[in-house]
Amino acid sequence: MKFQSWGQCALAFFAIAYLAGVYFASSPIWMGFSINALIVTLAALSWNITGGLGGLSSFGHAALYGTGAYASAILQVKYGVNAWFGLGGGIAAGAAMGAFIGGLAFRYGLKGSYFALVTLAFAEVLRICASSFEWTGGGSGLQLKLMPGLAQLQIIERPWIYTGLLAVVGLVMFLTGLIKHSRFGAYLIAIRENEDAAEALGINTYKIKVQAMAISGAFGGLAGVLYLQLWLFIDSTVVYGSAVSVEALIGPIIGGAGTVWGPLLGTLGLHLLGEGTKSLLPNSPGLNFVFYAIVLICALRFLPQGFVGFAARFGAFNKKERDDA
């Protein structure tokens, strides 16, 4: 990971300071809140691969998240499989779903808002299917048996859940950095910037886009499985609902799409804002979504490159780059 300015270093420092500070917070609310934010961050990191690096804006990442969660839950509940295998199965199912949706959508050359609509449709169809079939638990969802312990990936102590999630988020951010600075990442960015030029330069754009969807699906599936292991319960609305899709894309857009730190910073920032407004206005549930919308509009207007792009302007290491910004 390369920082371009002191501003970005400061931003990363605040994020790390906050995440470390949670261990010492006086109220356990902070840790519970941060655990939720980290799971959303994983979904955001998943969206960031396709939407951020590849410019393939999906509006239905719940399809990947939910498929991971359901695959693991079905394996565990219906077939008695160990949770760790369920984790592997969930990641694989998410990747397969990503490749399937991408394979179909890109085969027919869907781009931009058409791609967004098709992914949204996939997520909605999956949501309805999951709530209709007995195999997926129908309307009542699926509940894991309580079997505390690492052997079944059911951790009860909150500090350990939090630490584990921090490690997973760190790992996925590290992988994002590797991808971004590899040939695959360069190709993905080239496709985002100009698909025709990319194709002319010898890039099999179809293959790269489908692979990106598969990787994104693996990360999204991972996020879904961890949600399941945390709450031990899923139903079609919580994992396939459009709220998941919106949260997955809003964090990276506000934090800085296509950057390694953007999804984490954006998600944390938004969740802090959401919690803040909830506690300020305790009697108006849902009002925090109004603030979400306002922040999103402001971010799109004033911070087109998100927090990370904004911070790059302060104390740039390379003066030339600052002049161009």
Add this chain to the structure above:
Amino acid sequence: MLEVRHLSKTFGGLKAVSDVSLDVPEGSIVGLLGPNGAGKTTCFTIIAGFTKADTGHVHFAGQDITGFSPHHICRLGMIRTFQIVQPFVGLTVQENIAVGAYLHHPQRREAMAVARDVGKRLGLGGMLDRPASALTIAGRKRLELARALATGARLLLLDEVMAGLIPSEINEIVAIIRQIQSEGHTILLIEHVMQAVMSLVETAYVLNQGRLIAHGTPQQLVADPEVIEAYLGHGAAARLQEGHHA
């Protein structure tokens, strides 16, 4: 090196390209000329695999590549540039060139080294770390060339690399194209800037309304009545002749 045979393409009722055949021998610079709307760029998009021809064949280096996808054709060693330059504006100049270099250099370190080298050869050395959006039009045209060269392609299809440049910039890019040729590349170029074409190409084909109307050296072409009429209108050649006699 490149053989195009009986290429035809119709868009709706319009015959964009009609029975076009041309040859580009290895190591040469060949021009494809013609007035606006003659079908030059359509020819390029078909040859490079972006559009499928209705009929006809394209052979490259002894292989029938008709109907291959653009990325496959590029892998074989033929690449096109775009008339309207298409830089990856969010990337630096070096990263732009590296996208081309990655084709045969999967490691980032190597690809970036190749990109630096190609960039320097094309006079972009001082701009390598700047964003592509900071380049002037002339710089962007060079970047387009550099990216194409970095793929290691042997045959370059250059679509109007001189359009929109001032004379001194044209002289520079003509020198660069000569340099590229002397390094062993073959070039097929579409061009409007006649003066540049005259000094650069060995032979040229002239297209008008989708058909090939002439083929020869630049000196032969400028004396060809059909070519003059294609550019200046029906009867122009005769009037020019009268003008000379008067």
